[in-house]
Amino acid sequence: VQLQASGGGLVQAGGSLRLSCASPGGTGIIYGMGWFRQAPGKEREFVAAVSWSDGNTYYADSVKGRFAISSDNAKNTVSLRMSSLKPEDTAVYYCAAARYYGDYEKMHEYDFWGQGTQVTVSS
Numbered sequence: 001v002q003l004q005a006s007g008g009g010l011v012q013a014g015g016s017l018r019l020s021c022a023s024p025g026g027t028g029i030i031y032g033m034g035w036f037r038q039a040p041g042k043e044r045e046f047v048a049a050v051s052w053s054d055g056n057t058y059y060a061d062s063v064k065g066r067f068a069i070s071s072d073n074a075k076n077t078v079s080l081r082m083s084s085l086k087p088e089d090t091a092v093y094y095c096a097a098a099r100y101y102g103d104y105e106k107m108h109e110y111d112f113w114g115q116g117t118q119v120t121v122s123s
Contacts, residue, residue, distance in 0.1 A: 001026045001112050005095045008117030016083045017119060021095030023076035027112055032098040033071060033078040034058075036107065037091035037119075044094070048080060049104035058104055063089075085121045092116040 007019040023030060034049030048069040049058045057069050068081040078095060096110035103109055 003095050003097060003112055003114035005093070005114035005117045008093060008119045010120045010122065011085055013085060013087055013121055013123050015085050015121070016081070017085065019080040019082070019093055019095070019117060019119075021078045021080075021114055023097050023112065027076070027097055028099055030073075030076055030097050030099065031101050032104045032109075034096050034098070034104050034110065035069065035078075035080050035093055036096060037089075037093045038116075039088075039091040042091075044107065046105045046107075047093070050078060051101075051104065053101070060105075082119070085119075087121045087123045090119060090121050092118050 004022045011017055032051045035047040036044050037047050038044040046060050050069050050071045052073050066084045071078045094116045095114040097112040098109050099111045
């Protein structure tokens with residue numbers, strides 16, 4: 001099962017983008033969803049996550065105050081609103097879904113992944 005991510009693109013520094021991710025049928029019950037990103041030559045890193053059970057959200061320090069994650073549990077979808085974008089936010093963004101409770105900042109907690117969507121921020 002592959003999640004379906006969309007919404008990437010090219011934006012100038014200071015601009016905004018909204019990413020969306022849908023979880024198709026076949027994943028079972030979802031307990032949390034998150035976003036990770038990978039810039040060229042770098043490892044994939046945590047960006048943001050949301051817990052389905054209590055609505056708690058989690059953010060990497062580098063995006064706090066600029067990014068906002070939201071979810072629609074009934075539809076198994078998650079969105080990432082990105083504002084005040086910086087060139088260092090340029091990366092391929094991946095959404096992920098977890099079938100169990102866990103540390104949603106860790107990649108190994110996730111069971112399903114999307115194909116990735118490119119975000120490019122020009123200076």
